[in-house]
Amino acid sequence: MKKTLLDPQKKYPMVMPDGTEIKTVVHLNQVIDHPQIEIGDFSYFGHFEVLEDYASFLAPYLFPLSPEKLVIGKFCQIAHGVRIITSSANHNMNGFSTFPFNNFMMTPETSAKEIEAMFQVPGRKGNTHIGNDVWIGMEAIIMPGVTIGDGAIIGARSVVVKDVEPYTIVGGNPAKAIKKRFSEETIEKLLELKWWNWDVEKIEQNLEAILNSDIKKLYNIRL
Numbered sequence: 001m002k003k004t005l006l007d008p009q010k011k012y013p014m015v016m017p018d019g020t021e022i023k024t025v026v027h028l029n030q031v032i033d034h035p036q037i038e039i040g041d042f043s044y045f046g047h048f049e050v051l052e053d054y055a056s057f058l059a060p061y062l063f064p065l066s067p068e069k070l071v072i073g074k075f076c077q078i079a080h081g082v083r084i085i086t087s088s089a090n091h092n093m094n095g096f097s098t099f100p101f102n103n104f105m106m107t108p109e110t111s112a113k114e115i116e117a118m119f120q121v122p123g124r125k126g127n128t129h130i131g132n133d134v135w136i137g138m139e140a141i142i143m144p145g146v147t148i149g150d151g152a153i154i155g156a157r158s159v160v161v162k163d164v165e166p167y168t169i170v171g172g173n174p175a176k177a178i179k180k181r182f183s184e185e186t187i188e189k190l191l192e193l194k195w196w197n198w199d200v201e202k203i204e205q206n207l208e209a210i211l212n213s214d215i216k217k218l219y220n221i222r223l
């Protein structure tokens with residue numbers, strides 16, 4: 001196969017012409033190995049500090065024994081300070097106190113099963129799904145159980161509490177739709193094309209069409 005410049009296995013995908021790797025931009029699936037997190041190729045996190053543990057920054061309440069999953073597609077662009085709050089972040093709100101007493105009463109005899117049971121609080125929101133080619137602006141917060149569609153854009157400092165439709169720009173707290181990026185007809189074609197699943201070689205050869213907005217041109221090179 002022909003050598004491509006895009007390489008999903010690079011930890012630091014941004015390399016300057018002199019060979020300097022920009023260490024504050026990381027391919028997330030090269031730095032996160034967590035049983036509850038799935039991340040597609042090329043999705044990156046551009047965070048101003050180099051972190052020791054990317055999983056616990058990005059999804060601080062997602063523990064290896066948590067029941068929910070965080071699924072992030074391919075080619076997502078995640079800006080500085082973004083946090084994804086998953087379902088295990090929520091305390092039980094049905095009793096008189098929300099204090100998580102059990103968390104502070106573990107002993108060496110406490111089993112993994114008992115820890116798992118601690119996460120079974122009522123009203124759990126389930127998995128978080130972030131599609132492909134989603135751009136999440138600086139310091140946005142994604143709340144539990146949300147699904148963000150392919151090609152969506154999340155404005156800086158937004159708090160996303162509800163699902164976001166594909167190719168929709170949202171912003172604010174709570175995040176609301178600002179506008180659709182393209183016509184319904186174009187969005188339908190983009191969702192059919194799923195260019196992010198093409199071979200890397202084909203993506204590199206067709207960057208002009210991917211980075212412009214002529215749907216006929218992109219559609220014609222699909223095969």
Ligand SMILES: CC(C)(COP(=O)(O)OP(=O)(O)OC[C@H]1O[C@@H](n2cnc3c(N)ncnc32)[C@H](O)[C@@H]1OP(=O)(O)O)[C@@H](O)C(=O)NCCC(=O)NCCS
Binds near residue numbers: 079138154157169
């Ligand atoms: C969301 C965003 C993409 C919108 O860009 P745009 O389409 O050029 O939007 P505009 O500036 O024309 O604003 C359109 C509307 O959205 C609102 N808006 C823009 N950004 C917003 C945000 N982050 N939160 C809430 N509302 C926002 C504007 O106030 C405006 O509202 P109005 O129509 O009521 O006047 C952009 O503002 C943004 O937040 N980009 C993220 C940048 C970033 O974090 N980069 C990190 C490095 S990758």
